[in-house]
Amino acid sequence: MASRIYFVAGEASGDEHGAALMRSLRELAPDIEFCGRGGPQMKEIVGETFTNWIDDAAVVGLWEVVKHYGYFREEFAKALQEIDVTKPDAVVLIDYPGFNLRLARTLRQRSSRLKIIYYISPQVWAWNRGRIRKMARYLDLMLCIFPFETELYNLSGLRTIFVGHPMIESLAKRRTGGPRDPNLIGFFPGSRSREVTKIFPVMLGTAVEIAAQHPGIQFEVAAASEPLASHIAGLLATSPVRERVRVVTGDSPGTMQRAFA
Numbered sequence: 001m002a003s004r005i006y007f008v009a010g011e012a013s014g015d016e017h018g019a020a021l022m023r024s025l026r027e028l029a030p031d032i033e034f035c036g037r038g039g040p041q042m043k044e045i046v047g048e049t050f051t052n053w054i055d056d057a058a059v060v061g062l063w064e065v066v067k068h069y070g071y072f073r074e075e076f077a078k079a080l081q082e083i084d085v086t087k088p089d090a091v092v093l094i095d096y097p098g099f100n101l102r103l104a105r106t107l108r109q110r111s112s113r114l115k116i117i118y119y120i121s122p123q124v125w126a127w128n129r130g131r132i133r134k135m136a137r138y139l140d141l142m143l144c145i146f147p148f149e150t151e152l153y154n155l156s157g158l159r160t161i162f163v164g165h166p167m168i169e170s171l172a173k174r175r176t177g178g179p180r181d182p183n184l185i186g187f188f189p190g191s192r193s194r195e196v197t198k199i200f201p202v203m204l205g206t207a208v209e210i211a212a213q214h215p216g217i218q219f220e221v222a223a224a225s226e227p228l229a230s231h232i233a234g235l236l237a238t239s240p241v242r243e244r245v246r247v248v249t250g251d252s253p254g255t256m257q258r259a260f261a
Helices: 012-028 040-046 062-067 069-086 097-110 131-138 147-155 166-174 193-213 226-236 252-258
Strands: 004-009 033-038 090-094 115-119 141-144 160-162 184-187 218-223 245-249
Touching (some): 004 069, 012 033, 012 040, 033 040, 090 097, 131 147, 141 147, 147 160, 193 226, 226 245
Parallel strands (some): 090 115, 184 218, 218 245
16 A cells, blocks of 8 residues: 655745655655645645645734634644545645644644654744754654754754755756846745735835846846736836836746846
């Protein structure tokens, strides 16, 4: 019988790293089954049974979490129900600590046998090291992307492995080696709707000032998802520099390599 893993990713970066992990696991075990919730890249691998909740889940700041408390409470209950129904051999939680650490704790209270794996450690070493020992009580394995994290977690009794930073491999595959465009500036307004709403208008105002001084300058905006690309296009619609701005979806590293700034 094939092994089944339930994944939880709640942000665009987690979706990208989760999809890369899924592809690697499929190479090792082609018949492995995936389920859970994440973003469009993970859903493309798994299919219709996978839940794409990124656009609603990726909120930032305490006030945004409070405003959406009812939504997160409902989704938390759904995740627990999905795990009860699918009966996975393991649960892989990718970053997203506000939701995933609570989910891990609840899952451990409900079952001592379920394997709970955390991929991309929450940076508790920076804001609350005391949580490390608590995490050791309900996690079976921590997969870290920074080498110094391994010792910190292993000291708590939590088995921890340094697996390397996924961005290194991702960038190596995408590196073009070509020259940068001296007339292109890249804008990166964030991977959440609230970030884009607050940050992109400031960037756009800056673009207007730059364009006035440098007639040949063009701009490229990296959008983390199709809904965010539509949101950015809406903010662009009335801008005097809209003809100079190109929106690219899902290729932030490419924009970084093409642009000179």
